[in-house]
Amino acid sequence: MKLSARNLFKGKVTELKQGAVNSVVKVDIGGGNVITSMVTLGAVEDLGIGVGDEVTVVIKSSDVMLAK
């Protein structure tokens, strides 16, 4: 299955903080870049995400801004 989202980066979970309905997950994608993701607690439980796991970060192009 391929995704229309143009941004897929493989990485390793380095931090996980859970709230009541949301979770913050930090993923090291290499090159010194760590991406912070806010997903539902249900998603973290359903995918069984834990620190050290290999995951893929997915970002839609229209959600990416630029600064110069």
Place this chain on the structure above:
Amino acid sequence: MKLSARNLFKGKVTELKQGAVNSVVKVDIGGGNVITSMVTLGAVEDLGIGVGDEVTVVIKSSDVMLAK
């Protein structure tokens, strides 16, 4: 000025494709990762973005999904 967006990655513009009102900008952020961004044509013109320019990619955490 600091941004609330948790994801800021420095990179170099590798490709630029302009439509009537939107533009696709590809940015190499290192580590073998290239991010695709869809921003308004007005933004590209206002910031004077061209291939080879150094820019910063900005992504809000709530726009980052995960796959496992």
Place this chain on the structure above:
Amino acid sequence: MKLSARNLFKGKVTELKQGAVNSVVKVDIGGGNVITSMVTLGAVEDLGIGVGDEVTVVIKSSDVMLAK
């Protein structure tokens, strides 16, 4: 591969309109509901999306609003 996005709906492409950098894709997900998606032209070409194709619609929960 499982996605953190909580909304995955299978459907059939009923309409496709291409712009210079973006494309509008309409997908019938059953129950009388047709979802309109705006994705990059690159995504449509990369996934080889055409009218009649079976696709899966993916939506992050934080992008879903309610009205009452």
Place this chain on the structure above:
Amino acid sequence: MKLSARNLFKGKVTELKQGAVNSVVKVDIGGGNVITSMVTLGAVEDLGIGVGDEVTVVIKSSDVMLAK
């Protein structure tokens, strides 16, 4: 009042989980499809959303991805 959002689906609230500032609301839109929405706690209180209520799900086209 009409909305620019192209995706409006009527449904019934089947589940409601409240956090400190956000709420997860599940809405059955028919055809076997249940949509998960993350909205502010303030929105749930302001609209008076409860299980069994009829609501309309609203999604902007640019927030809809595809997989194939």
Place this chain on the structure above:
Amino acid sequence: MKLSARNLFKGKVTELKQGAVNSVVKVDIGGGNVITSMVTLGAVEDLGIGVGDEVTVVIKSSDVMLAK
């Protein structure tokens, strides 16, 4: 009908630029603030939006960032 989106601002359309599938609409919401919106061409046609029209701008809280 009330919306879960916490940000609703009344204003007047001051500019409209149409692409192949998207449109840029600028709306003066008072206080010296003009909001730029990117919506589908279909939405502009369906709502019959033109320069000078009174419209309501709608923004989900999770799409609002801060800088300081």
Place this chain on the structure above:
Amino acid sequence: MKLSARNLFKGKVTELKQGAVNSVVKVDIGGGNVITSMVTLGAVEDLGIGVGDEVTVVIKSSDVMLAK
């Protein structure tokens, strides 16, 4: 540093409510308009945002809907 986001509005923080991982921040941008923002708790702490602070609201055009 300039941002591709087309919507930047200066304002004053009027309310702040913190959850476990997210925070709701209300900002008065003048003209009788108050914008509600949902950002991570980490962002509020990192930027040191408090009631009465002057901040800039940042919104990407593709996240702005219209109603008429």
